[in-house]
Amino acid sequence: MANGEHLDVLTQGGDAWNRWRRDTPGVEVDLSQADLRHTPMDGVDLSGVDLSGCDLSGADLVEARLTGANMDGANLREATLLRADLREASLRAASMQSAKLRGAQLMDADLQEAALRDA
Numbered sequence: 001m002a003n004g005e006h007l008d009v010l011t012q013g014g015d016a017w018n019r020w021r022r023d024t025p026g027v028e029v030d031l032s033q034a035d036l037r038h039t040p041m042d043g044v045d046l047s048g049v050d051l052s053g054c055d056l057s058g059a060d061l062v063e064a065r066l067t068g069a070n071m072d073g074a075n076l077r078e079a080t081l082l083r084a085d086l087r088e089a090s091l092r093a094a095s096m097q098s099a100k101l102r103g104a105q106l107m108d109a110d111l112q113e114a115a116l117r118d119a
Contacts, residue, residue, distance in 0.1 A: 002034040010036075014044045021045045032070075047085075 006029050009020045021029075029049040037055050042062040050070045057077045064084045072092040076099050083103040093113045101119050 001030075002032055003030045006031055007034055010039075010041070010044075014041060017041075017044050 010017050010031070029046075031046075031054060032050045033053045034051075035055045036059055038058040038060075039056075040060045041064055042060050043064060044061075045065045046061075046069050047065045047067040048069060049066075051066075051074055052070045052072045054071070054074045056071075056079050057075045059076070059079045061084050062080055062082045064081070066084055066086045066089050069086075069089045071094055072090050074091070074094045076091075076094055076096045078098045078100075079096070080100045081104045082100055083105075084101075085105045086109050087105050088108045089106075090110045091114050092110055094111075095115045096119045097115055097117045099116075099119045
């Protein structure tokens with residue numbers, strides 16, 4: 001279950017989030033099971049974050065850093081992941097139908113059982 005304090009920082013916007021991430025290195029960020037539908041997160045640093053089971057459908061993740069993030073079982077339908085960094089991210093059983101992935105970096109990402117139709 002998502003940490004409420006972490007969600008509060010994210011809702012303050014990308015600049016506040018990225019500043020918080022820089023100022024609190026080593027914090028294990030938990031946003032699991034959060035409803036982040038249609039949330040603008042372009043350019044945010046979500047590297048190493050637990051996003052498992054999140055609803056990210058329609059979310060704007062343009063140029064987001066998701067390196068090593070746990071996105072197992074996340075709903076990314078129609079999410080915009082243009083030029084997002086998903087290297088080494090775990091996307092097992094993630095729903096990614098109609099997601100926009102142009103320019104996304106997926107090297108060493110785990111896409112086992114991910115639904116990628118029309119992505």
